[in-house]
Amino acid sequence: MNAMGVRWTAEQVLALAPDDASRRAGSKLGTAGPWSGRGSGEGAVWGLCKGSGRVPYRTVVDTTGLAYLCECPSRKFPCKHALGLLLLQASDGTESEETAAPDWAGRWLAARRARAGSAARQSEGGGPGGPADPEAARRRAERRAARITSGAEELEQRLADLLRGGLAAAEQRGYGLWEETAARMVDAQAPGLAGRVRELGSIPGSGPGWPLRLLEECALTHLLDRAWLSADRLPAPFATTVRTRVGLTSPVDGVPVRDHWLVLAQYDAADARLTTRRVWLHGTASGRTALLLSFGAAGRAPGLSLPVGAVLDGEVTPHAGSGQLRAEPGEQFVPVEGPAAPPPGGPVGAALDAYGRALREDPWLDSWPVTLTGVVPARAEYGWQLADADGREALPLTPAAQSRPGLWRLVALSGGAPVTVFGECGHRGFTPLAAWSPETPGETVPLI
Incomplete structure (x- = not known):
């Protein structure tokens, strides 16, 4: 964007939709016709x-933190008007002179940035009233830990x-008993355990081999229980x-990590209660991979949205834990000119080794971020896979990946030749x- 010294592409803007x-509605508004008072x-x-209506919708986008305000009644985030405004800005052929924001936009921008600064100060000081009471916090943590222990x-x-009665009986008992147990875990303030119980309840009768899958998940849940108790x-x-x-x-x-971050991917996963957005970043200087999570109530998109393929100057702070992939974003991500080369990777064997090492630190890990280099999408007897160019090793695609349009985008990009895939x-x-x-090694092609 002009105000930040770099211009986003239309593809990067549409990735925010x-x-x-x-995307379709925003594209229709990416022309000058319906707009006035732009700046x-x-x-x-x-x-x-x-x-x-008779009165036009006022729309403003804070591009330093990718926040949006629009007077339209849409519940989508960003709405089609914010997308259209960004698309129009991206399509401008010349740099426009910066202007002062009108009062309605200036008030919102000032209030938003003041809240961001206040939140940062409260985070440093423990809250609006100064440092938090450590003794009260300790007592709350002890009470919750006791409830989780009881739930475990x-x-x-x-x-x-379940094991004493035999796994075969799990199919006859139905899902109700599992949901009741999950509710008890929620009461114990252990939502992670509740999620695992619901996963267990979905396995019986789910297809050939379900008893083995149920036994595996029971073992992992038992391991988590024992780990918590110890x-x-x-x-x-x-x-x-x-x-x-x-x-x-x-x-x-x-320790906060300042870098130029390549946005590798962004996608949402939703259930009846929550929408979770996952954003993968790669630090072009540090070589670090970071996962940003944001959440929205059911039916509403989370607030954080970054354009796939963009290179952003910003800071992230990792969470504690064995993997340390998850991180919290800083106040601003500013697009910059710079290389957008893919992260360094390796063959299929190296990816499997990386996943195996990660499992040693977190046995409950569903997946691990890897970059495959020199692989070719190929159709096998059991479905699609990514195979090394020499054909020695291959990774099958997940069932969900095989049903998405991104698979055909990947096949078209490859055309039978080796590609790099994150x-x-x-x-x-x-x-x-x-x-x-x-x-085109500098062009990131989103597959989800």
Whole structure:
């Protein structure tokens, strides 16, 4: 964008859209026709968009933190008007002079940035009233830990009853008993355990081999229970991982990392209660991979949205724990000119080794971020896979990845030739999230 010294592409703007309908609607508003009063300056763009009513919608985007304000009634985030404004800005052929924001945009920008500064000061000082009472915090933590311990002991008894009665009986009992147990874990303030119980309840009768899958998941749940009950005897990083897995928030206590971050992928996962957005970043100087998580209530998109393929100057602070992939973003991510080469990677064998090492630190890990170099998408007897160019090793794609349009985008990008692919490698297979061809190594192609 002009105000930040770099211009986003239309593809990067469209990557912010919450769904295909928003992309189509935003594209229609990416022309000058419906807009008036447009301007940019101090890390923001604004404009008035003519809608179906008599009064145009006022729209402003804070591009330093990718926040949006629009008077339209849409519940999508960003709405089509914010997307159209950004697309129009991206399509301008010349740099425009920065101007002062109108009062309505200036007030929102000032209030938003003041809140961000206040939140940072409260984080440093423990709250608006000064440092938090450590003794009160300790007592709250002890009460919650006692409730989680009670829930873990109850879950252990539930697993013992299941194995004593035989796994075959799990299919006849139905899902109700599992949901009741999950509700008890929620009451125990252990949402991580509740999630694992619901996963267990979905396995019986789910297809051939379900008893083996149920036994594997029961073993992992039992391991998590025992690890929680013995957390005081575990190494500190692993104990933090255990606390995170049962549902406690991991502390943000790492050293902040300032870098130029390549946005590798962004996608949402939703259930009846929550929408979780995962954003993968790669530090071009540090070589670090970071995962940013943001959350929204059911039916609403999370607030954090970054354009895939952009290089952003910013700071992230890692959470504690064994893997230390998850991080908290700083106040601003500013797009910069710079190389967007893919992260360094290796063949299929190296990816499997990386996933195996990660499992030693976190046995409950579903997947691990890896970059495959020189791989070719190929159709096998059991479905699609990514194979090394010499054909010696291959990774099957997960069932979900094989049903997405991104698979065909990857096949078209490859055309039978080796490509570089970033994604998540896990026990269910590999999920491709972004790819690069040898001809255009600086162009990130999103696959999800």
